[in-house]
Amino acid sequence: MLDVLIIGAGPAGLSLAAGLVQAGVAVQGLSATPVDKPWPNTYGIWVDEMAALGLTDFLKHRWQDCVVYVDQRALDLNREYGLIDNDQLQAAWLAQTEQHKMLWHQAKATQIAHSATGSTVTTDTGQTLTARLVIDASGHHSPFIQRCSGAAVAYQAAYGIVGRFSQPPIGSGQMVLMDYRDDHLANAERAAPPTFLYAMDLGNDVYFVEETSLAHRPAIALDVLEKRLYQRLAQRQVTVTEVHHVERCLFPMNLPLPDLQQPVLGFGGAASLVHPASGYMMGAILRRGPAVVQAVIQALDIAEATPHQLAQAGWQALWSPERLRKNYLYRFGLENLMAWDGPQLQRFFATFFGLKLSHWSSFLADTLSLPELVGAMLVLFSQAPNGIRWDLMRSVFPHYGLLLPTFIPGQLRTHVPD
């Protein structure tokens, strides 16, 4: 019998596959699309996060000049941002799986059944594949992962264009993380949920411009974002002259946490790894993958381990109690972000990016311990304008359900009772 079957060959599935085969685990993969089909998304990440992992060779663009426009001013972030070279990263991980002759099946998983000795996946082609452990890396909408609540989910949505423009839409050589200026909107539109421009100079007069809704429940419609993008460009007398690629982005920000006692292990979007306050996930995959690989390898050493026990070992490596508690705190932050109108949101981000770089960067990467995170949030609170502080205090009562598990470990729910 196989040791591990991985469902999905996106960044999450492929990275784990590479880690496991290199350690000698008998792994096969199942991918709904050809395993070498280019990943469709544009992945941005801070360069220091890639540097910490020794992975800067997998960046195809880097920007030193990174800014946010909030609260009527441009703030220099003094931090380098990059775009992941999808082709190179995918090819490197695929080469590792090929080197160990790992087999990928092209089919869609439709069902998973479990016994004491293994899990059997049935595909849409009628094939059955049995492994001691199934790892679901099929993305944010996996039907196989049980989650601890059915709470309504907020989505990040964005509409972006890679192309050429009548004149530069942003400064030459620049990367704009967030431009919340809204002078292109009519008053009625300003009352709607705020959106911002995420943009970068890709060189050779090609730019990527994307109108983004950080998070909203329900998601902001992509045609609204498209219209807003064109309005924003028109306000700056910029027209689109060539469209090379259109990115339509939609993914959940606060997918409920997974049940940590289920017999399938998740990874990536399927495992709710998106940072609930920023929407970033690539750094989490790269940082947390090796620990999951180690935990799975150790658990596989126990010959009689059941799928439940194997999956549990992986889940614990992925979601320690402290990480779960921090996740609730981030979700509390997200609820506040979603409640604010444009001016409030901008005042908040002006304070946030005014924090010490080490604070805001590790807040976004989720690399602080829980006490450090609480400390950073208290500093943020103390430096925020009064209106923001008042809003944060008022939000404690309606969202106490998110704060209780953060501060009272006994309130953490990690399993859905049968």
Ligand SMILES: Cc1cc2nc3c(=O)[nH]c(=O)nc-3n(C[C@H](O)[C@H](O)[C@H](O)COP(=O)(O)OP(=O)(O)OC[C@H]3O[C@@H](n4cnc5c(N)ncnc54)[C@H](O)[C@@H]3O)c2cc1C
């Ligand atoms: C447009 C967009 C832009 C993003 N930009 C960023 C960013 O800049 N930085 C960042 O950190 N994060 C970003 N994210 C968030 C997150 O990192 C991505 O969603 C990421 O692609 C998730 O990786 P994944 O491997 O978990 O899932 P996916 O990339 O969705 O891969 C899942 C794979 O599983 C396959 N699959 C699905 N169901 C089955 C099945 N039943 N059987 C077999 N195979 C199946 C799919 O075909 C797919 O290949 C972005 C998301 C989107 C949508």
